[in-house]
Amino acid sequence: KNSMEVEFLVHKFGQNERLIVVRDISRLSKLEQMRKDFVANVSHELRTPLTVLRGYLETLEDADNIPPVWNKALSHMQSQAGRMTSLINDLITLSRLETDEKEHGQEVVSLVTLADMVAEDARQISTESKHLISVNGPKEAFIYGREQELRSAISNLVFNAINYTPSEGIILIDIAQGPDGTTVSVSDNGDGIDPKHIPRLTERFYRVDPGRSVNSGGTGLGLAIVKHVLLRHNAELTIKSTPGRGSEFICYFPPARSAAKPLKHSA
Numbered sequence: 086k087n088s089m090e091v092e093f094l095v096h097k098f099g100q101n102e103r104l105i106v107v108r109d110i111s112r113l114s115k116l117e118q119m120r121k122d123f124v125a126n127v128s129h130e131l132r133t134p135l136t137v138l139r140g141y142l143e144t145l146e147d148a149d150n151i152p153p154v155w156n157k158a159l160s161h162m163q164s165q166a167g168r169m170t171s172l173i174n175d176l177i178t179l180s181r182l183e184t185d186e187k188e189h190g191q192e193v194v195s196l197v198t199l200a201d202m203v204a205e206d207a208r209q210i211s212t213e214s215k216h217l218i219s220v221n222g223p224k225e226a227f228i229y230g231r232e233q234e235l236r237s238a239i240s241n242l243v244f245n246a247i248n249y250t251p252s253e254g255i256i257l258i259d260i261a262q263g264p265d266g267t268t269v270s271v272s273d274n275g276d277g278i279d280p281k282h283i284p285r286l287t288e289r290f291y292r293v294d295p296g297r298s299v300n301s302g303g304t305g306l307g308l309a310i311v312k313h314v315l316l317r318h319n320a321e322l323t324i325k326s327t328p329g330r331g332s333e334f335i336c337y338f339p340p341a342r343s344a345a346k347p348l349k350h351s352a
């Protein structure tokens with residue numbers, strides 16, 4: 086009941102001297118847990134009334150004889166309610182990533198199938214903007230992981246690439262697997278990012294241009310979700326970008342994550 090959580094900091098002096106600082110972080114981690122629970126509860130509590138509101142808005146939009154000014158107001162209300170729904174869904178996703186047991190639900194995931202599915206979804210929403218979205222890499226590449234989480238990470242990267250790349254831009258999902266590990270990289274030839282922003286991009290709600298992000302339907306949580314998914318897979322995210330030329334988001338999975346083709350698929 087009175088267990089204590091401690092943090093060790095070791096300072097090295099010269100050859101043989103060490104200063105070891107032991108810090109009691111029980112209170113800090115209790116507060117951190119309270120914060121996580123609070124965000125998870127608030128997000129869940131907000132979802133139900135929002136669903137009800139959206140339902141009523143739809144009923145009103147379908148009604149006959151609505152004055153034109155109402156129509157405009159209703160469609161604004163719908164789109165704002167839609168934004169709030171995306172925000173709440175992303176907050177719930179993040180909360181789950183922070184609290185769910187890391188070792189649960191591990192399976193062999195086909196990265197090529199996953200990338201193809203994400204690319205197909207992305208093509209559906211970018212028919213007007215005419216982005217070219219393609220998947221490059223080996224015929225097959227498998228890793229141990231949680232498929233839904235990995236799909237949401239790759240989706241977030243690809244949808245960002247679409248949002249921050251002008252029409253007819255090129256978006257590539259590159260997969261590579263070898264003895265040194267596996268990489269999935271998503272690159273675009275879009276706006277690019279000033280290097281000074283790169284270290285902060287995975288923070289919640291950090292945006293280079295908030296107006297731009299909101300207009301494109303962003304919640305400001307996409308890269309935070311990507312970071313957490315990768316952390317849970319012992320993977321790392323590297324961001325390379327040149328303003329005006331484009332960006333590359335590289336997810337690196339260590340060799341221990343590589344998996345063989347599952348038997349059920351080999352028939």
Ligand code: ADP
Pocket residue numbers: 241245246247248249250273275276277278286287290291292293294298299302303304305306307308309332
């Ligand atoms: P958002 O919902 O705002 O896109 P993200 O967490 O997904 O939130 O991304 C954070 C910020 O990083 C974005 O607001 C944008 O400024 C920048 N960003 C992300 N992906 C790209 C990209 N492919 N090209 C240029 N900027 C990007």
